[in-house]
Amino acid sequence: MNAIAFTEVTKRYGDVLAVDGIDLEIPAGATVALLGPNGAGKSTSINMLLGLLRPTSGEIRVFGEPPDRAVAAGDVGAMLQEGELIPELTVAETVDFVRRLYPRPLPMEEILRVADLTDIAGRRADRLSGGQTQRVRFALAIAGGPRLLLLDEPTAAMDVESRRTFWDNMRAYAARGRTILFATHYLEEADENADRVVVIARGRVVADGSAAEIKASVASQAVSFLLGEQPVAGLDALPGTTGVELQGGRVTLRTTDLDATVAALYRKTTLDIRDLQLHGADLEDAFLALTKET
Amino acid sequence: MRHYIKVELLRMLRNKRYVIFVVAFPVGFYLLYANLWGAEADQTTGLRGSVLLMVSMAAYGALAAAMMSTAVPWSQERHSGWLRQLQITPLPGRAIIATKLVSSLLLVLPSLLLVGLAAVLTQHVTLSPLRWVELILAMWAGTIPFAALGLAIGSLLPPDTAQPVAMIGMFGLALLGGLWFPESIMPAAMRSIAHLTPSYDYASIGWRIAAGQAPHAADAAGILVWGVALVALALVAYRRATART
Numbered sequence: 001m002n003a004i005a006f007t008e009v010t011k012r013y014g015d016v017l018a019v020d021g022i023d024l025e026i027p028a029g030a031t032v033a034l035l036g037p038n039g040a041g042k043s044t045s046i047n048m049l050l051g052l053l054r055p056t057s058g059e060i061r062v063f064g065e066p067p068d069r070a071v072a073a074g075d076v077g078a079m080l081q082e083g084e085l086i087p088e089l090t091v092a093e094t095v096d097f098v099r100r101l102y103p104r105p106l107p108m109e110e111i112l113r114v115a116d117l118t119d120i121a122g123r124r125a126d127r128l129s130g131g132q133t134q135r136v137r138f139a140l141a142i143a144g145g146p147r148l149l150l151l152d153e154p155t156a157a158m159d160v161e162s163r164r165t166f167w168d169n170m171r172a173y174a175a176r177g178r179t180i181l182f183a184t185h186y187l188e189e190a191d192e193n194a195d196r197v198v199v200i201a202r203g204r205v206v207a208d209g210s211a212a213e214i215k216a217s218v219a220s221q222a223v224s225f226l227l228g229e230q231p232v233a234g235l236d237a238l239p240g241t242t243g244v245e246l247q248g249g250r251v252t253l254r255t256t257d258l259d260a261t262v263a264a265l266y267r268k269t270t271l272d273i274r275d276l277q278l279h280g281a282d283l284e285d286a287f288l289a290l291t292k293e294t
Numbered sequence: 295m296r297h298y299i300k301v302e303l304l305r306m307l308r309n310k311r312y313v314i315f316v317v318a319f320p321v322g323f324y325l326l327y328a329n330l331w332g333a334e335a336d337q338t339t340g341l342r343g344s345v346l347l348m349v350s351m352a353a354y355g356a357l358a359a360a361m362m363s364t365a366v367p368w369s370q371e372r373h374s375g376w377l378r379q380l381q382i383t384p385l386p387g388r389a390i391i392a393t394k395l396v397s398s399l400l401l402v403l404p405s406l407l408l409v410g411l412a413a414v415l416t417q418h419v420t421l422s423p424l425r426w427v428e429l430i431l432a433m434w435a436g437t438i439p440f441a442a443l444g445l446a447i448g449s450l451l452p453p454d455t456a457q458p459v460a461m462i463g464m465f466g467l468a469l470l471g472g473l474w475f476p477e478s479i480m481p482a483a484m485r486s487i488a489h490l491t492p493s494y495d496y497a498s499i500g501w502r503i504a505a506g507q508a509p510h511a512a513d514a515a516g517i518l519v520w521g522v523a524l525v526a527l528a529l530v531a532y533r534r535a536t537a538r539t
């Protein structure tokens with residue numbers, strides 16, 4: 001079953017079209033990154049999934065039901081992009097209050113352990129650091145043991161160490177067959193923590209697949225070598241090649257399939273190839289290529 | 295929902311502003327005023343000063359509690375994102391406002407009871423048990439319009455405006471209701487405005503009961519009309535504040 005289904009969803013704020021026709025299905029059990037630059041429509045999409053915002057057109061289903069119903073049934077937990085806690089309550093009081101609102105909550109000790117809060121459980125919310133507050137908000141998201149967990153830029157305000165621990169904890173939570181969708185601008189986060197990356201820009205899905213597939217789809221891999229006086233003709237016909245650049249005797253072939261291009265270079269041409277260099281794509285290049293204004 | 299009420303009470307009892315304005319002020323002023331004027335008798339009601347002031351200060355404390363525990367905290371919750379945090383849990387939307395109202399009514403009790411206790415202990419005020427029960431129940435139920443007003447302010451205004459508006463509303467209502475000075479020393483124009491306020495009706499009901507008389511029908515009707523109107527306003531404002539767009 002699909003945990004999440006968007007059908008031709010749009011969302012308009014006045015004259016800003018924040019979400020511009022998203023179709024997306026996420027099967028139960030997947031961990032998916034929603035990757036996009038500022039203003040891409042990530043938070044808008046997540047808030048619509050929670051029933052906090054209504055789509056202008058199109059339809060959203062969560063486990064086959066309208067978002068409000070899934071939320072009321074306790075199937076969804078979320079960490080919104082922003083949100084403060086009640087200053088006068090302690091961490092443990094806050095977490096316990098929220099977990100009791102759900103029909104099938106996780107045990108208190110488990111929540112505190114998974115969110116790494118055991119040591120500060122007795123501290124008041126107004127005495128927490130930014131990163132600690134984020135951890136409490138994560139605890140509130142998992143407190144009800146939801147089947148679907150939505151995280152909107154969860155590691156903002158965390159240092160490197162807390163980030164690593166956070167993602168370890170998130171993966172432990174995901175390991176029990178739960179579905180997770182997280183929004184991020186951090187490319188490595190998407191690559192390292194999701195089995196699927198949905199790239200959105202200007203309210204549209206511009207790429208969808210594994211991190212490796214996304215890298216491949218944008219032809220930012222390249223092979224270059226010294227061509228000298230030899231002819232350049234025919235190189236653009238090699239498998240995978242999408243562009244040829246010549247500069248001072250060195251030729252650079254842009255390719256979507258580095259292996260095939262290099263193999264063909266040796267097998268199908270008689271060129272004398274010197275000083276061969278391979279340039280792999282990183283997700284950063286892929287991301288910039290996909291999301292740049294066109 | 296019981297747990298939600300408990301959490302709401304806990305946080306307000308830890309809130310310094312609530313404790314100072316709502317618990318310390320009315321009891322402190324009662325002790326001060328009753329020492330000065332406790333023995334004098336009031337001409338209009340015939341009440342001894344210590345009893346009259348007990349009702350006035352309890353009324354002030356209750357009114358303050360009803361507004362302080364609603365307007366600003368609720369406005370802050372809407373703006374800090376805590377409301378959204380609640381909206382993404384299975385808690386139904388109407389449970390939020392119901393809890394706010396019930397918690398606010400419970401938070402009125404400390405000032406009512408502590409002022410009464412101070413009156414009994416320091417001024418040896420004695421009323422029959424039945425009269426005590428009537429007085430406390432009437433003064434308790436009579437805070438519903440003020441709690442509703444506080445909730446409406448919290449729903450309609452952002453925290454930085456809700457704060458002064460709630461303060462002005464609270465002191466204004468207390469002054470006009472004759473809780474700080476007797477209405478007999480008010481200028482005529484002010485007195486006619488005062489007669490229209492729910493706090494005036496509220497306090498006079500309390501004084502009449504303390505004097506062993508039935509409340510005036512006009513006061514009872516006045517507070518009822520205000521109650522219905524303000525509860526309706528609070529509900530409309532709440533719906534507007536929590537609408538999903």
Ligand SMILES: Nc1ncnc2c1ncn2[C@@H]1O[C@H](COP(=O)(O)OP(=O)(O)OP(=O)(O)O)[C@@H](O)[C@H]1O
Pocket residue numbers: 013014016017018036037038039040041042043044045081185
């Ligand atoms: N309440 C609103 N009123 C008007 N425009 C809005 C509103 N909320 C968002 N927008 C606009 O909608 C677009 C998408 O915003 P959204 O918050 O979904 O982006 P995002 O991908 O979450 O960005 P970020 O990475 O900065 O969090 C932006 O152009 C934003 O300015």
Ligand SMILES: [Mg+2]
Pocket residue numbers: 042043044081152
């Ligand atoms: Mg966002």
